Amino acid sequence: MRKANLFPWLLLSPTLLVLGMFVIYPAIYSVCLSLQHVDPFTQRSFFAGFENYTELFTSSEYWESVSTSFFFMLYTVIPSIVFSLLIALALDTNPFIRGFFRTLFMMPVAVSTAMAAMLWVFLYNPTAGYLNYLLAVIGIDGPNWLSDPHWALVAVAIATIWKELGFNIIFFLAGLAGVPNELREAATLDGANAWQRFRHVVLPILSPTLFFVGVVSVIHSFESFGQIHILTKGGPAGSTSVLVYSLYRDAFENFRTGYASAQAVVLFGILLLFTVVQFRVAKKRVHYG
Amino acid sequence: MDDTVSLPGKRVGEMVGAIPTVSWSRILSNKRLWVTLFLLIPALAQIFPMVYMISMSFKEGVEVFSYPPTVMPKSLQLGNYQAALEAAPIGRFLFNSMVAALSITLLQIFTAILAAYALARIEFRGKRILFVLILGTMMVPGEITIIPNYLTLARWGWIDTYQALVVPFAASGFGVFLLYQFFRTVPKELEEAAIVDGASRLRFLFQIMVPLALPAIIAFGVYAFVSAWNQYLWPLVVTQSTDMQTAQIGLGMFRAENESNSWGVIMAATSMLIAPSLLLFLVTQRQFVRGITMSGLKG
Amino acid sequence: MARVELSRITKNFGSLEVIRGVDLSIASGEFLVLVGPSGCGKSTLLRIVAGLETQTSGHVSIEGNVVNALSPKERGIAMVFQNYALYPLMTVFKNMAFSLKLSGVPKDERERRVLETAKILRIEELLNKKPGQLSGGQKQRVAMGRAMVRKPKVFLFDEPLSNLDAQLRVKMRTEISLLHRTTGATIIYVTHDQVEAMTLADRIAIVNKGKIEQVGEPLEVYRHPQTQFVASFIGTPSMNFLPSSFASQLVLPSGAQTIGFRPEHVCWSESGGRVKVGSGKVHLVEPLGSNAHVHVSLGEHAVVTEQEMSVAPPTDSAVDLWIDPSKLFFFDREGASLSGRANV
Numbered sequence: 001m002r003k004a005n006l007f008p009w010l011l012l013s014p015t016l017l018v019l020g021m022f023v024i025y026p027a028i029y030s031v032c033l034s035l036q037h038v039d040p041f042t043q044r045s046f047f048a049g050f051e052n053y054t055e056l057f058t059s060s061e062y063w064e065s066v067s068t069s070f071f072f073m074l075y076t077v078i079p080s081i082v083f084s085l086l087i088a089l090a091l092d093t094n095p096f097i098r099g100f101f102r103t104l105f106m107m108p109v110a111v112s113t114a115m116a117a118m119l120w121v122f123l124y125n126p127t128a129g130y131l132n133y134l135l136a137v138i139g140i141d142g143p144n145w146l147s148d149p150h151w152a153l154v155a156v157a158i159a160t161i162w163k164e165l166g167f168n169i170i171f172f173l174a175g176l177a178g179v180p181n182e183l184r185e186a187a188t189l190d191g192a193n194a195w196q197r198f199r200h201v202v203l204p205i206l207s208p209t210l211f212f213v214g215v216v217s218v219i220h221s222f223e224s225f226g227q228i229h230i231l232t233k234g235g236p237a238g239s240t241s242v243l244v245y246s247l248y249r250d251a252f253e254n255f256r257t258g259y260a261s262a263q264a265v266v267l268f269g270i271l272l273l274f275t276v277v278q279f280r281v282a283k284k285r286v287h288y289g
Numbered sequence: 290m291d292d293t294v295s296l297p298g299k300r301v302g303e304m305v306g307a308i309p310t311v312s313w314s315r316i317l318s319n320k321r322l323w324v325t326l327f328l329l330i331p332a333l334a335q336i337f338p339m340v341y342m343i344s345m346s347f348k349e350g351v352e353v354f355s356y357p358p359t360v361m362p363k364s365l366q367l368g369n370y371q372a373a374l375e376a377a378p379i380g381r382f383l384f385n386s387m388v389a390a391l392s393i394t395l396l397q398i399f400t401a402i403l404a405a406y407a408l409a410r411i412e413f414r415g416k417r418i419l420f421v422l423i424l425g426t427m428m429v430p431g432e433i434t435i436i437p438n439y440l441t442l443a444r445w446g447w448i449d450t451y452q453a454l455v456v457p458f459a460a461s462g463f464g465v466f467l468l469y470q471f472f473r474t475v476p477k478e479l480e481e482a483a484i485v486d487g488a489s490r491l492r493f494l495f496q497i498m499v500p501l502a503l504p505a506i507i508a509f510g511v512y513a514f515v516s517a518w519n520q521y522l523w524p525l526v527v528t529q530s531t532d533m534q535t536a537q538i539g540l541g542m543f544r545a546e547n548e549s550n551s552w553g554v555i556m557a558a559t560s561m562l563i564a565p566s567l568l569l570f571l572v573t574q575r576q577f578v579r580g581i582t583m584s585g586l587k588g
Numbered sequence: 589m590a591r592v593e594l595s596r597i598t599k600n601f602g603s604l605e606v607i608r609g610v611d612l613s614i615a616s617g618e619f620l621v622l623v624g625p626s627g628c629g630k631s632t633l634l635r636i637v638a639g640l641e642t643q644t645s646g647h648v649s650i651e652g653n654v655v656n657a658l659s660p661k662e663r664g665i666a667m668v669f670q671n672y673a674l675y676p677l678m679t680v681f682k683n684m685a686f687s688l689k690l691s692g693v694p695k696d697e698r699e700r701r702v703l704e705t706a707k708i709l710r711i712e713e714l715l716n717k718k719p720g721q722l723s724g725g726q727k728q729r730v731a732m733g734r735a736m737v738r739k740p741k742v743f744l745f746d747e748p749l750s751n752l753d754a755q756l757r758v759k760m761r762t763e764i765s766l767l768h769r770t771t772g773a774t775i776i777y778v779t780h781d782q783v784e785a786m787t788l789a790d791r792i793a794i795v796n797k798g799k800i801e802q803v804g805e806p807l808e809v810y811r812h813p814q815t816q817f818v819a820s821f822i823g824t825p826s827m828n829f830l831p832s833s834f835a836s837q838l839v840l841p842s843g844a845q846t847i848g849f850r851p852e853h854v855c856w857s858e859s860g861g862r863v864k865v866g867s868g869k870v871h872l873v874e875p876l877g878s879n880a881h882v883h884v885s886l887g888e889h890a891v892v893t894e895q896e897m898s899v900a901p902p903t904d905s906a907v908d909l910w911i912d913p914s915k916l917f918f919f920d921r922e923g924a925s926l927s928g929r930a931n932v
Contacts, residue, residue, distance in 0.1 A: 005413065007407075007411065007490070008407035008408075008411040008413045008416070009407075009413075011403040011404060011406060011407035011411075012403070012404045012407045012408070012419060014399075014400040014403060014404070014459070014460060015400045015401070015403070015404035015423065015460040015465060016404075016419070016423075017460075018400065018456070018457070018458075018459045018460035019422075019423060019426045019460050019462060021441075022434060022438055022441075022456070022457040022458075023426040023429050023434055023462075024422070024426065024429075025437070026433070026434035026435075026436075026437030026438050026441070027429050027433050027434060029437040030433045030434070030436060030437055033436060033437065083331065087328065087331055090324045090327055090328050091328065093320070093321070093324055094321055094324055094325065097325055097328070101328055101332055102578075103571075103574060104332045104335055104336055105331070105332065105335050106570065106574070106577075106578065107335065107336060107339065107567065107570065108335055108338075108339075109570075109581075110515065110566050110567055110569070110570030110577065111339075111563055111566060111567065112518065112519035112521070112536075112537050112563075112566060113519060113521055113537075114519075114521050114537040114538075114540055114541070115537070115540065115559060115562060115563045115566070116338075118540055118543070118544065118555070118559045119338040119339065119341075119342050119559065120338065121544060122341075122342070122345070122552060122555070122556060123338055123341070125552070129358075130337075130341055130358050133357055133358050137357075162334070162335065162338070165331075165335065166335070167581065170578055170581055170582060171582065174582050219430075223430060223431075223432065225521060225522050226521035226522065226537070229521070229525070229541075230540075230541060230544055244432055244522075247432060248522065251435070251436050251439075252439075252526055257436055257440075260436055261436055261437075264432055264433040264435070264436060265433065267430070267432055267433065268429070268430060268432070268433040271430050271432075272428060275428045276428070279428070476671060476673065478669045478670070478671055478673040479673045479675065481635075481638075481640050481667070481669070481673065482667070482669060482673035482674075482675075482734075483675075483686075484640065484659070484660050484661070485638060485640070485660045485661065485665065485666065485667045485687075486661070486686050486687035486690060486734075486738075487660075487661035487687050487690040487691055488686075488690055492690075497675050497677070500677045501676060501677060
């Protein structure tokens with residue numbers, strides 16, 4: 001009231017300082033950097049206009065990264081949503097086992113991306129790994145997962161799905177909890193079978209969650225880095241070099257700050273698009289519940 | 290939550306029928322049984338890598354390469370753990386991770402409480418813009434800030450320090466948003482009563498508001514801790530010496546040197562590095578799930 | 589014990605005028621009730637006295653000192669809120685002791701005063717409970733106790749009984765009266781319930797659209813409302829109003845546009861100088877036990893009357909309405925009461 005003029009600013013100052021200095025300022029500064037050439041030896045920078053962007057969009061390597069990221073998204077998002085939805089639906093029918101199974105499915109979520117990747121390095125190991133042994137048991141000659149350019153991206157995707165599955169299940173379970181039982185019962189009385197109940201009763205109520213999980217998964221897939229750094233380091237033959245990996249390499253291995261910043265800005269643009277969609281949906285979701 | 294049974298019509302009949310005579314056809318036609326069996330497959334797939342990791346960490350020498358691979362080790366050998374501890378400062382990695390994650394969590398909680406209170410409870414000029422600005426930071430991915438932040442910290446000479454791991458994450462737009470929403474639900478009259486009683490705004494905030502918000506704060510804290518603990522790209526960029534590396538980055542040492550370390554040693558190292566986050570998860574499962582559902586942002 | 593004076597208080601929220609020039613003086617030890625419809629500004633007025641809201645202009649003084657610049661705790665007031673506003677995680681004891689602790693009262697003194705107050709309010713056995721474990725009435729008592737332990741000069745009540753059920757409200761009303769008598773403190777009490785106002789107040793201030801329409805003792809306000817608004821707001825069922833043409837056989841005070849009469853003053857027959865204001869049809873009878881409310885329609889107008897059950901006419905019967913002219917009120921175009929008597 002009387003002292004209200006300065007007081008709120010005082011309370012907000014730590015947050016504003018940190019977010020301003022480490023989120024807002026760098027986000028803007030990235031755009032400036034992307035318009036510069038920085039000499040890696042003298043550290044002097046020159047205004048370069050859109051040169052970095054021109055180089056980026058004419059680089060076949062970058063376009064390969066774009067397509068790798070796109071395929072990585074397809075490989076991770078679709079299976080992880082299908083599996084997690086099926087599992088959540090199954091869990092939802094049986095409250096007695098739900099808690100126990102949820103704990104099991106959640107455990108990989110608690111494990112960090114890097115640790116998860118390490119486990120899979122081992123599972124994929126052509127000699128000591130269990131995966132190819134299991135495949136051999138059912139008569140399949142497993143590929144050399146991490147060193148075969150045709151399989152490396154799939155291998156990374158499987159490890160990623162393994163880690164993210166529980167995350168999606170949680171959201172679907174929360175969404176399913178919002179389906180009123182009376183509705184399902186009413187549908188059953190009306191003679192609906194399991195599929196019809198799902199299609200006409202559960203799905204409409206679940207659809208905001210479904211869309212939300214979809215968008216979040218897409219954003220996650222575009223931000224993936226840790227598992228790739230540990231599993232394949234972008235290889236073999238660049239077959240797993242997704243957008244963030246390419247950015248990391250250009251910034252911190254090739255020291256091409258301007259060029260890497262241009263990549264960061266483009267990536268930001270892509271993610272922003274999805275994030276805006278996600279926020280819109282998040283609003284609706286809150287509205288629903 | 291409502292754990293009411295979803296197939297009520299069928300249940301009663303099944304139970305009545307099941308008590309007097311055990312009928313196999315009845316059991317086999319029990320949908321629940323099949324659903325549970327169906328769930329067992331993905332559930333096993335989810336925990337198998339971790340079980341296998343633990344088993345492998347106890348295997349020594351050639352047993353690692355025994356074919357077919359076995360899940361149960363012949364005996365519990367602790368040699369791998371000893372070797373892993375000798376190969377890398379695993380305790381130090383965990384300590385670094387703990388320092389960084391704990392500091393980030395506490396700082397985020399503290400800064401978010403102050404900011405959320407100002408936004409939720411005080412009217413002042415420019416509030417709307419600040420609110421949008423702070424919320425807007427939730428949309429900025431770490432990838433775009435990493436290069437400028439690295440340059441800033443390099444200029445300050447902070448590379449390879451704890452500050453570098455912590456300070457850029459000392460505030461969280463998400464935390465502010467979450468607590469803002471909670472604080473708004475606390476009746477205004479409670480604060481007025483405290484003011485009439487002679488409490489200052491800060492005393493009201495920390496003595497009455499914060500205890501009320503504790504469940505939300507804890508859920509956010511668990512979420513913030515796990516996120517900080519699992520960070521990869523940033524610590525990779527700002528740590529250089531082995532002594533400053535966090536658990537996630539230190540683990541990479543074993544990956545890089547996998548020729549010289551046996552798989553048993555690597556899995557022993559991974560087990561030790563994974564244990565804290567798994568333990569934290571098992572202890573705080575409810576808050577963890579709540580934190581994630583509230584966030585819906587990042588995993 | 590303290591006198592409270594409000595002089596020329598105004599309050600604007602942006603361009604909205606909520607309080608439009610209020611002068612009011614409350615005597616030491618007086619029980620003053622601010623009553624009015626919701627949104628009339630009565631709560632804002634109370635909050636200005638408390639210091640929770642700052643007036644746009646005007647002065648508040650307590651005990652002769654202008655307190656405009658003082659914070660709530662420096663004003664020597666205590667407040668009881670509509671939703672009790674008890675600290676949810678503190679025990680009843682801590683709730684009551686909180687303000688004492690903040691003002692540095694030593695521990696044993698705190699304990700003594702809380703116990704003493706708890707005894708008066710008969711809530712000793714609740715002291716170790718949390719607010720969530722209490723019933724509405726108990727919470728109400730604790731909220732009052734929290735205000736009482738501080739021995740404030742002025743108690744402020746903001747619709748304290750509106751969250752209670754009807755029976756409890758009556759009981760708590762008695763307790764508040766008791767509190768006033770035992771402490772002798774000055775009380776300013778806000779309510780929208782005119783029955784509460786009538787039964788509790790030494791004086792009532794009727795607030796309408798940010799202004800005080802009338803201040804006076806309950807019966808005085810009831811008998812001599814100065815405006816049509818006050819006349820309609822005080823008394824249940826409320827006063828009937830008809831255009832002055834219904835009393836054409838009388839010589840009305842000049843400027844009279846509207847006549848008013850209380851439901852209980854309507855009779856069915858001529859006697860002792862009564863005048864007839866009209867004939868109508870009974871369209872509803874609400875029996876209340878000893879009395880009944882009889883609703884009569886007079887063409888496009890409706891009148892409510894209160895009768896003894898025994899003389900209440902049956903529904904649909906035709907009735908004449910007779911009134912002693914001395915019981916009639918007259919209001920001008922602006923709704924001001926005209927003091928002149930009607931002559932036959």
